[in-house]
Amino acid sequence: MSDRSEATRVVVVGADAAGMSAAHQALRTAAKLGNDLAITVLDKGSHTSYSACGIPYWMAGDVDSGDELVARTADAHRESGIDLRLGAEVVAADLAGRTVTLAGGEEVAWDELVVATGAPAVVPDWALRPDGTTYDGVGTVKTLDDGAAWLERFAEAGDGAHVVVVGAGYVGVEVAEAAMRHGFGVTVLTRGRGMSMLEDEMAERVDVALCEAGAEVVLGAEVTGLDTEDGRVTGVRWDGGSREADLVVLAIGVRPATDFLAGSGLEMADNGALRPDPHGRVAEHVWAAGDCCEVRRRIDGAWVFRPLGTYATKHGRALGDTLAGGSLSFDGMVDTSITRFAFDEVHIEVARTGLSRADADVAGYDPVVLVTEGSTASGYMPEADPIAIWVMADRTSRRLLGVQVVGGRGAGKRIDAAAAVLWHGGSVDDLAWMDLAYAPPFATAWEVLQVAARRVAERL
Numbered sequence: 001m002s003d004r005s006e007a008t009r010v011v012v013v014g015a016d017a018a019g020m021s022a023a024h025q026a027l028r029t030a031a032k033l034g035n036d037l038a039i040t041v042l043d044k045g046s047h048t049s050y051s052a053c054g055i056p057y058w059m060a061g062d063v064d065s066g067d068e069l070v071a072r073t074a075d076a077h078r079e080s081g082i083d084l085r086l087g088a089e090v091v092a093a094d095l096a097g098r099t100v101t102l103a104g105g106e107e108v109a110w111d112e113l114v115v116a117t118g119a120p121a122v123v124p125d126w127a128l129r130p131d132g133t134t135y136d137g138v139g140t141v142k143t144l145d146d147g148a149a150w151l152e153r154f155a156e157a158g159d160g161a162h163v164v165v166v167g168a169g170y171v172g173v174e175v176a177e178a179a180m181r182h183g184f185g186v187t188v189l190t191r192g193r194g195m196s197m198l199e200d201e202m203a204e205r206v207d208v209a210l211c212e213a214g215a216e217v218v219l220g221a222e223v224t225g226l227d228t229e230d231g232r233v234t235g236v237r238w239d240g241g242s243r244e245a246d247l248v249v250l251a252i253g254v255r256p257a258t259d260f261l262a263g264s265g266l267e268m269a270d271n272g273a274l275r276p277d278p279h280g281r282v283a284e285h286v287w288a289a290g291d292c293c294e295v296r297r298r299i300d301g302a303w304v305f306r307p308l309g310t311y312a313t314k315h316g317r318a319l320g321d322t323l324a325g326g327s328l329s330f331d332g333m334v335d336t337s338i339t340r341f342a343f344d345e346v347h348i349e350v351a352r353t354g355l356s357r358a359d360a361d362v363a364g365y366d367p368v369v370l371v372t373e374g375s376t377a378s379g380y381m382p383e384a385d386p387i388a389i390w391v392m393a394d395r396t397s398r399r400l401l402g403v404q405v406v407g408g409r410g411a412g413k414r415i416d417a418a419a420a421v422l423w424h425g426g427s428v429d430d431l432a433w434m435d436l437a438y439a440p441p442f443a444t445a446w447e448v449l450q451v452a453a454r455r456v457a458e459r460l
Contacts, residue, residue: 018290
């Protein structure tokens with residue numbers, strides 16, 4: 001075994017998707033190239049390498065245990081040769097002196113620093129007691145501890161309870177489904193419109209589906225405060241209305257955990273997100289990946305904040321490889337995401353990729369947009385469900401710019417074909433004429449995605 005005192009000391013701050021992907025890939029590449037690394041991972045939490053995206057489905061009952069969301073346990077990481085320290089909160093970093101300081105004062109030295117601290121959920125001031133803790137019955141959906149707490153709250157709430165979900169993005173919609181699956185009444189509040197990552201004409205279809213399933217959806221609701229009794233939430237107030245509530249779920253976004261780098265001189269976005277290059281570098285001997293970072297969108301070159309596990313693991317892997325002497329790179333993204341809402345007879349899948357209409361205008365394109373309605377399978381098949389597809393292309397270059405999908409079972413993953421065209425800078429004609437699979441249970445003879453693309457192409 002090598003002498004760790006002679007090895008390059010790598011300190012990774014953050015033990016989830018990006019951090020652990022970087023750590024393990026660095027070990028693999030170092031072993032292949034004959035380099036010697038001593039990797040220490042520090043995380044203030046008590047869990048590692050888990051799927052935060054799976055928590056709403058655990059809450060809904062689709063997943064039996066939080067343990068099933070853990071991709072690799074702490075012991076498994078340690079057995080691989082990583083010095084993993086949980087409950088170790090980094091509160092400061094000295095980039096010149098190459099140390100990080102833990103809560104309690106301990107300093108840990110490093111030769112290479114990897115920042116993979118993620119992005120905790122935003123908790124607004126109106127949700128907090130004077131001591132800074134949330135009122136009973138109020139919480140976020142971000143960590144395994146959050147998931148366990150919500151299952152306990154659900155069990156205690158009993159029949160007839162009402163859940164208010166503040167936020168109508170992906171997490172808000174997924175948690176609304178989970179609450180309804182437990183038999184609770186649900187109100188979804190959003191200060192703008194629901195599903196703000198979609199265009200208006202597509203987001204409206206999601207709002208309608210939620211209402212058809214029995215949820216109340218209130219648009220333009222800027223929450224101003226909570227009603228409480230003996231430290232427990234009893235209602236939510238917003239400009240123009242209020243609702244009694246037994247439980248309140250906060251799903252209004254996340255913020256990069258980079259406060260410990262304040263004053264470091266590292267380039268950051270206004271929200272504190274770091275901007276690493278494709279290999280993960282942010283400065284000499286300093287690296288970053290994951291939800292604490294912005295990512296480059298290939299279509300227009302813009303830096304955007306998209307805290308998704310798909311980007312975190314890819315960028316972390318590229319970072320770890322380069323740090324250890326390799327050359328892998330994470331070459332951006334095309335802004336692809338997907339979710340679903342399914343309750344009782346309502347099943348709707350939601351997906352998008354590429355630019356929004358507003359993004360296209362800012363980037364200087366001349367967008368042509370069309371929504372096409374069709375079927376997810378041949379109409380005579382029992383699998384056939386309605387689907388709507390929004391396609392946008394540039395009038396001059398015919399370049400495909402964006403696609404959005406809202407529809408029934410089997411609708412959502414169609415987005416991947418569009419994302420592949422966007423990834424390679426293809427045209428709307430490429431999407432319309434590429435070779436996609438067909439059989440009656442899966443598609444129509446002219447795949448609806450291609451019909452939608454062809455109709456836009458004909459307008460150019």
